[in-house]
Amino acid sequence: xxxxxxxxxxxxxxxxxWLSPKSWRLxxxxxxxxxxxxxxxxxxxxxxxxxxxxxxGLRGRGGAGFPxxxxxxxxxxNEDKPHYLVIxxxxxxxxxxxxxxxxxxxxxxxxxxxxxxxxxxxxHHCFIYVxxxxxxxxxxxxxxVREAYAAGYLGANILDSGFDLDITVHAGAGAYIxxxxxxxxxxxxxxxxxxxxxxxxxxxxGLYAAPTTVNNVETIASVPFIVNGGSDWFRTMGSExxxxxxxxxxxxxxxxxxxxxxxxxxxxxxxxELAGGMKDGIPLKFWTPGGxxxxxxxxxxxxxxxxxxxAAAAGSMLGTTAVQVFNETVSVPWAVMKWTQFYEHxxxxxxxPCREGTYWLAQILERMVExxxxxxxxxxxxxxxxxxxxxxxxxxxxxxxxxxxxGIQYFRDEFLALCDENAKPAMELAGAH
Amino acid sequence: MTSSDGQTGGSASQPEVSAxxxxxxxxxxxxxxxxxxxxxxxxxDMSTEVVSDEKLERLTVDTTPDLSIFANIVGxxxxxxxxxxxSRSALLPxxxxxxxxxxxxxQAGIHFCAEQLNLSAAEVxxxxxxxxxYKRKPCGEHLVSVCTNTLCAVLxxxxxxxxxxxxxxxxxxxxxxxxxxxxxxxxxxxxxxxAECLAACDLGPVLQVNYEFYDNQTVDSAVELVxxxxxxxxxxxxRGAALTDFKSVERQLAGLFDNDLxxxxxxxxxxxxxxxxxxxxAADRGWTAPAMPDEVALPEVEKK
Numbered sequence: 001x002x003x004x005x006x007x008x009x010x011x012x013x014x015x016x017x018w019l020s021p022k023s024w025r026l027x028x029x030x031x032x033x034x035x036x037x038x039x040x041x042x043x044x045x046x047x048x049x050x051x052x053x054x055x056x057g058l059r060g061r062g063g064a065g066f067p068x069x070x071x072x073x074x075x076x077x078n079e080d081k082p083h084y085l086v087i088x089x090x091x092x093x094x095x096x097x098x099x100x101x102x103x104x105x106x107x108x109x110x111x112x113x114x115x116x117x118x119x120x121x122x123x124h125h126c127f128i129y130v131x132x133x134x135x136x137x138x139x140x141x142x143x144x145v146r147e148a149y150a151a152g153y154l155g156a157n158i159l160d161s162g163f164d165l166d167i168t169v170h171a172g173a174g175a176y177i178x179x180x181x182x183x184x185x186x187x188x189x190x191x192x193x194x195x196x197x198x199x200x201x202x203x204x205x206g207l208y209a210a211p212t213t214v215n216n217v218e219t220i221a222s223v224p225f226i227v228n229g230g231s232d233w234f235r236t237m238g239s240e241x242x243x244x245x246x247x248x249x250x251x252x253x254x255x256x257x258x259x260x261x262x263x264x265x266x267x268x269x270x271x272x273e274l275a276g277g278m279k280d281g282i283p284l285k286f287w288t289p290g291g292x293x294x295x296x297x298x299x300x301x302x303x304x305x306x307x308x309x310x311a312a313a314a315g316s317m318l319g320t321t322a323v324q325v326f327n328e329t330v331s332v333p334w335a336v337m338k339w340t341q342f343y344e345h346x347x348x349x350x351x352x353p354c355r356e357g358t359y360w361l362a363q364i365l366e367r368m369v370e371x372x373x374x375x376x377x378x379x380x381x382x383x384x385x386x387x388x389x390x391x392x393x394x395x396x397x398x399x400x401x402x403x404x405x406x407g408i409q410y411f412r413d414e415f416l417a418l419c420d421e422n423a424k425p426a427m428e429l430a431g432a433h
Numbered sequence: 434m435t436s437s438d439g440q441t442g443g444s445a446s447q448p449e450v451s452a453x454x455x456x457x458x459x460x461x462x463x464x465x466x467x468x469x470x471x472x473x474x475x476x477x478d479m480s481t482e483v484v485s486d487e488k489l490e491r492l493t494v495d496t497t498p499d500l501s502i503f504a505n506i507v508g509x510x511x512x513x514x515x516x517x518x519x520s521r522s523a524l525l526p527x528x529x530x531x532x533x534x535x536x537x538x539x540q541a542g543i544h545f546c547a548e549q550l551n552l553s554a555a556e557v558x559x560x561x562x563x564x565x566x567y568k569r570k571p572c573g574e575h576l577v578s579v580c581t582n583t584l585c586a587v588l589x590x591x592x593x594x595x596x597x598x599x600x601x602x603x604x605x606x607x608x609x610x611x612x613x614x615x616x617x618x619x620x621x622x623x624x625x626x627x628a629e630c631l632a633a634c635d636l637g638p639v640l641q642v643n644y645e646f647y648d649n650q651t652v653d654s655a656v657e658l659v660x661x662x663x664x665x666x667x668x669x670x671x672r673g674a675a676l677t678d679f680k681s682v683e684r685q686l687a688g689l690f691d692n693d694l695x696x697x698x699x700x701x702x703x704x705x706x707x708x709x710x711x712x713x714x715a716a717d718r719g720w721t722a723p724a725m726p727d728e729v730a731l732p733e734v735e736k737k
Contacts, residue, residue, distance in 0.1 A: 008720035015712045016722070022700060040731070048731040055732055082518070094582050094630040104672070104703040125518065132529075132566045132686055133578070133631055135644035136673045136703060142690060143699040168516050171686045173525050173564035176629060190524030190550070192563040208519055230729035237722065245722060247711075251634035252584055258635045258710030274714060292583065324584050324634065338583040342629055348563075 007263055009270060011237055011245045013225050014218065015261040018105040024140050026147040029108040035153055037224035041116040042161040049120035053223065055231035057243040061098075062088055062179075062216030063290065063319045064395075065242075065308040071213060074203035075121045081210040083123040086188065087114060089130040089137070089217045090172050090179040093291035094342060095322030098247040099217035101259055103130070103137040106221070107144035111167065113220035115153060116227060118165050121213055125166050129184055132172045141169045176346035180394050181214035183348065194350040195394035218247060238264035242307030242318075252287075252325035253279045264307040264318075268297070271306075271323060282327040286410065290319020292339045293399025295406035296332075316406070332411040333418055336403045337365035343400035354397035357388035361404060373419035378408060498541035500548070506530055509689055510549045516688070520550050524560055526687045528567050533683035536618050537568040566686075573613045573622030575662050576679045578641045579655070582630040590638035593655045594627050600656055601625055614663075621663045624679070635707040636671070643682045645673030648705060674701040 017023045017032050029035070041049055054069030075083060087110070091099040103110060114126045130138050145167050148154045156164045170188060177183045178193040185207050187193035206212020222244065226234050235243040242264040248271055251257045255276030262271070268287065278284055286296045289306055295316040297304065304314040311318040326335065344358040361384055364377055385401035392398065408415055484492075510530060514523040527549060531542035538561050540554075547557045561567045568576075579594040580586075598607035601614040601623060608614055608625050615622030633639045636648035640655060647658060648671040661668050667676040675697070684691065692698065715721065 007723060008715070008718075010711050010715040010718075010720045011722035012712050012715050012720075013722045018704070018709055018712045019716060024699070024703075044731040045734070047734045051732045051734045091632045092630055095584060095634050096630070097632045097634045097636075100632045101703075101708045105708065131632065132564075133628070133641065133644050135682055135685065136646070136701065138685065139674065139690075139694065139699050139701075140703075142688070143694045146694065169688070170522075171526070171529065171688065172566075173528065173686075174566035175564050187525065188522055189519065190521035190560065192560055225725075227731075228729075229725035231732070233723065233725050233729070249635055251637060252587070256707075256710055257637075258707040260711030260714070262711075274711070322634065326584075326587065330587055335583050335587070338581075338586055342582055345629065 007237055009266070009274060010260055010262055012261050013237075013245045014102060014106070014109065014221055014247060015259060017109070018101075023105050024107055024144065026108060026144065026151060029106070033228065034108055035112055035151075037227035038112050038115055038153065039159060041119060041227050042159060042163060046120045046122060049116065049227070052231060053120070053226060056226045056234040057231070057241070058219065058222055058226060058234065059242060059244075059308060060216055061218035061222070061246065061320070063093065063293070063317075065318060068215065068219050071203070071215070072117070072121055074201065075211050075213060076203075077122075079122055082125065082208075083121055084207045084210060084212040085114060085118045085121060085123045085126040086181075086185065086207060086212055086214045087126065087128040087217060087220060088179060088181060088184055088214050089128055089134070090176075090184060091131055091134070091217070092176045092179055093293060093320055093322060094339065095249070095251060095288055095291045095324040096320040097249045097251070097322065098259060098320065100131075100134050100137055102217060102221060102247070103134070104140055107137075107140045108148070109221045109224060110141075110217055111144055111148050111153070113223040114167060115158065115165055116223050117213075117215065117220055119163055123213075124164050125168070127188060127207070128167065128169045129178070129188055130169060130171055132174055138169060138171055145169060175348070176342075177348040177394075177396060180396065183394070184214060185212065192348070194348045195396075197393075239305070239307050239309070241309055246321050248306070248321045248323055250275045250323045250325065253282065253284075253327040253330075254325050255279050265305040265310065267303050267305055268323065269302040272302075272325075278325070278327060282329065284325065285328045285330060286326050286332060286335075286407075288319070288322065288324045289316050291322040291399075292324070292342070293317075293395070293402050294319035295402045296410060298410050316402075331369075332407045332414050333365065334369050336407040337362070337369050339403045340365050340400065343396065347396060347400070351393035351397070353388045354392040354394075354400065357384050357392075357397065358400050360384055361388075361400070365404075368415065368418040371418055373415075375419055377419060378412070378415050382408065498539075498544055500541055500545050502541065503531065503534060503545045506534060507549070509687075510545075513688060514549065521552065524550060524552070524557065525564070528557075528561055528564075529683050529687035530689070532567060533680045533687060536572045536680050537570055568611065568624070570611065571613070571617035572679050573615060573617055573624040574620055574678045575622070575642050575676075576624045576626065576644075577659060577662075578626050578628040578631070578644075580629070580631045580633075580637065580639050581627040584634050585630075585637040585639060588638045589651060590640075592652050593638055593640065593650055594625075596652045597625055597655055597659060601659060621665050623659055623662055635710075636705055642670065642676060643679050644686075645670035645676055645682075647671055648707075670701070672701070672703045672705060674698040 050072045058068045059065040175193045178187045182196035183193040202212040238244045248260045308318045340362045344362040347354045347358045349355045388397045389401045513526045514520045527546045543557045547554045581590045601608040613624045
């Protein structure tokens, strides 16, 4: 194993074309190595590509971190039924804002990745399910797909390889739950976006009950670079188990919020340095490593390596590397209440723990923030969380309790203070000699 | 296929529960129950009001609304359906399309989609009511969506939303979520909503008008923006194409691009300073990803 040596703090790979004028146009893309990986991939076999992605250690960038090559290898080798590749571009996890800028700035990298991945998984129809509110992305993607068809990168007999592929850009209609892969498939089938029971997993019975792989935008956009650079090159960045560069989206109370592509394993301390430090010098209070569904971190966690293992070992999750930074002026119970209201709104209603749990959690937190908390509220919150976590149909329920349990874990006093009003009479009585 | 034959139905074998006791020995809800404390309503208490003929007809006669307003989009609907291996997949696009005609998904819109896809109106209704982007009341010329999720809210999103509610309200009554200032559909009318995270957190607080981004807003800039909209102006978004109206963008969300994706539209601004910060910093400092090897072969795998 070679020690990654002398890797720069910012490593633009996915973001390297973004500074070019009209980076979203095919002409720009082709001048910057665009579609060279596709030619190389089509000269190889699907098995070689699956092996390459396995070797690279690329892990899903949508939050769960599942090894992409392993996921691809679950697709059956035969073509008894049509195979589908579905791109999850339904970005909506609070704090997460990497896929939308990527699709706006460099849609062809996603499309090239889609063609290579489809070839590797023997799919001839790929769907890009884009969040409906991301209208400008939808325009750019539709335009890029048209350019790709016109240039012979899509359609029948791509680059004389004998491989056929169609891509359909599909707009969602406003439902966070459709970021869950099986809910997304139901939505793409024209139904309410509600998650399905697994198994069967999508590779066995996904879209139209046919073998399907659902991958995140950033995951698939990484593939052309891996094809061109090889797995060893990809592994020069990041750590052994979490290789590669990653787009860190830094938002909130920092001087220079934005998109910073850095090797996995970069710490918040390093990211803050890139982002010009805390805004107006007001100290850090809490932050999310990867969206609101990942348990909160505090100033104690400045040096946690932000890769899949590092974040988990410190009690959270890497998620989508949506780093939301909050300073000392922000009340934790209030922030937790706002996030809980979000989960309550977005709970699809299919399973009882999540539907009812988020409803009651939001009401208790609203009462607490109003200063009308009761002494037992914290215990009640934790009890409800215990009944939602791991008992819900999909990960939305698990995500919903993350801010609450971690918020209480690190900032219990703040929650307690909101119950003081109600606790007072009892305390006065106890102290009345 | 599994069969439920042989399974005992819940109602047949329901255990007896007397008032004041619950399953499993829990004391929660162990007090007097509703059944125990409330007397059965007597028949005499019930309303004997006669249902009017008009109401009776509405409730009992199956009527299909007039769909003539959608005559022009039948061909387009069929073209959208043809994009998918199975027709029902076109339902979300079709709902966007009917919304582009009427500015909301009306009962007639539901029936139109059902007819095009061979579904029941109930099946379409179930879908239309699930997604927040399908509006069930007529919308204004513009839809203004203010992000009030935690991060934007901290940075000023809550204050912006509250101010717009007051500013667009009438007679001292703030405008509510998904309510419209002005006559829906008329020039300058605005539907206001609070939105969940709009995936532009580095640019917060953000709002959207007809799903075009207006980044880094303040209370004042947002008020200025809606005032301009009410005057019939169309201020340029920070990121997105030139502002049109809610109905026009719904056609694009359906997947229809009338001007064949004009360059001016596709090329509308997107490269915010924030978006490019990391790439720019690397360029300024001479930072790069490690160089790729000149040529690297795909891995060898065993032939199967």
